[in-house]
Amino acid sequence: MKYLEYKGYTGSIEYSPQDSLLYGKVLGVKGLISYEGETGKHLEEDFKEAVDTYxxxxxxxxxxxxxxxxxxxxxxxxxxxxxxxxxxxxxxKTSLNNFVAEAIRYRVEKDPA
Structure with missing residues (x-):
C-alpha cells in the first residue's frame, strides 16, 4: 500500500528514521492535515482521526x-x-481537454500509482 484512503481523502506514508516514526499528510488539499503513528495500524488510525477532525x-x-x-x-x-x-x-475531432485526459489515462493505466 503506497497511500491511505478514507472518505475520499488520500494520505501519504513516510518514515522518519531519526524518530522511528511513520507520518504523513493528506494530499490534494491546500491546508495541512497531518498524522503520525509508531506502527502502520497507528498511522492509519491517526489518518482517519485527522480526516474526521477536519x-x-x-x-x-x-x-x-x-x-x-x-x-x-x-x-x-x-x-x-x-x-x-x-x-x-x-x-x-476532439477537444484539447479530451486529448490531454486520454494521454493522462494512457500513462496512468500503463504505470498505476
Whole structure:
C-alpha cells in the first residue's frame, strides 16, 4: 500500500528514521492535515482521526471541506507542445481537454500509482 484512503481523502506514508516514526499528510488539499503513528495500524488510525477532525471542524465553522483532486488543474507546457497537442486534437475531432485526459489515462493505466 503506497497511500491511505478514507472518505475520499488520500494520505501519504513516510518514515522518519531519526524518530522511528511513520507520518504523513493528506494530499490534494491546500491546508495541512497531518498524522503520525509508531506502527502502520497507528498511522492509519491517526489518518482517519485527522480526516474526521477536519470534517468536524468544517461542519462546526460552517465552511465547506476542501475536495481533493476535483478533476481540474492548470498545466503549463511549452508553447510548441501546446500547439502540437491542439492540432492533433483538432485532427482527431476532439477537444484539447479530451486529448490531454486520454494521454493522462494512457500513462496512468500503463504505470498505476
Amino acid at each position: 470534517l468536524a471542524h468544517c461542519k462546526e465553522t460552517g465552511i465547506s471541506p476542501e475536495k481533493p483532486f476535483k478533476g481540474s488543474f492548470n498545466v503549463r507546457i511549452p508553447a510548441k507542445l501546446h500547439q502540437k497537442a491542439a492540432l492533433l486534437a483538432m485532427e482527431a
